[in-house]
Amino acid sequence: MTTSETQRTYAAEDAFELVMPTITLSLDEANDWLAMIAEAEGVDSPLVFKSKMSKNYGALALPAEWCIAVRRSKVTQLLLLHEPAHLLCAKENHGIEFRTELVRLVRRYISFPHASGLCQSFKTSGLSLSDSKPIFEELSNKLAFVIRSFLEQSDAHSAYQP
Ligand SMILES: [Zn+2]
Numbered sequence: 001m002t003t004s005e006t007q008r009t010y011a012a013e014d015a016f017e018l019v020m021p022t023i024t025l026s027l028d029e030a031n032d033w034l035a036m037i038a039e040a041e042g043v044d045s046p047l048v049f050k051s052k053m054s055k056n057y058g059a060l061a062l063p064a065e066w067c068i069a070v071r072r073s074k075v076t077q078l079l080l081l082h083e084p085a086h087l088l089c090a091k092e093n094h095g096i097e098f099r100t101e102l103v104r105l106v107r108r109y110i111s112f113p114h115a116s117g118l119c120q121s122f123k124t125s126g127l128s129l130s131d132s133k134p135i136f137e138e139l140s141n142k143l144a145f146v147i148r149s150f151l152e153q154s155d156a157h158s159a160y161q162p
Contacts, residue, residue, distance in 0.1 A: 008125045009094040013078060015150040016121035020114055022077035030075050034068070034084065037109055046087060048080070061086040078118075081105045100130040121147045 025033060030048045038045040044066055051069035053060060059070040061083040068083040085102040086092065099122055107115030119129060124147055 005127070006094045008127055009099065009122070012121040012125040012127060012151070013082065013118070015125075015147060016118045017076065017078055018150050019121075019147050020117045022110055022114065024074050024076050025080070027070070027073055027075070030070075030080055033077070033109075034080060037081075037084065037105070040108075041084075041088065043088070046084060048075075059083050063087055063092065077110055078106070078114075081109065096128055096130055099127060103129060117147060120144045121151070124148045124151050 027048060027050060031045075034048060035045040046061075046066050046068050048068045048070060050073055051060075051071070053069060053071050055071075057071065058079050059068055059075065059082065061068055063086065066087065068080070068087075070079070082102060085098055085105055088105075089097050089101050091097055103115050103119050103122075106118055122129060124144065
């Protein structure tokens with residue numbers, strides 16, 4: 001079910017951010033950072049702007065306008081990368097293509113340990129990634145244990161136990 005996969009994706013990202021926080025940026029910094037990433041990825045730079053939106057979302061990608069709307073004027077790098085991952089995917093959902101793309105962006109523009117941690121968090125939630133990323137199989141058991149502990153404590157996750 002799409003909703004369940006989406007909720008589990010959000011829960012896995014939230015649990016990961018509790019264990020391995022990413023840097024918080026202002027909107028100006030966010031636009032600069034995404035402009036650098038867009039140039040490296042060979043795509044147009046998306047505009048990040050603050051907008052009123054449902055409390056269910058921290059940010060929203062608008063593919064037709066090539067924009068990213070955010071709810072607050074401070075955003076984390078992970079929240080920001082979530083949206084370009086949507087812009088770079090053919091499908092507009094939170095499926096395997098999306099997760100694999102997000103982990104790739106995190107690895108390239110945040111850090112390898114963060115990418116490993118996010119990958120582990122997805123897998124702990126039963127969310128698979130493309131098999132073309134075998135390097136992420138080499139994860140430390142300790143990191144996996146910490147993330148699993150956070151997921152087990154998370155109410156959001158427990159509501160979506162497979
Ligand atoms: Zn999303």
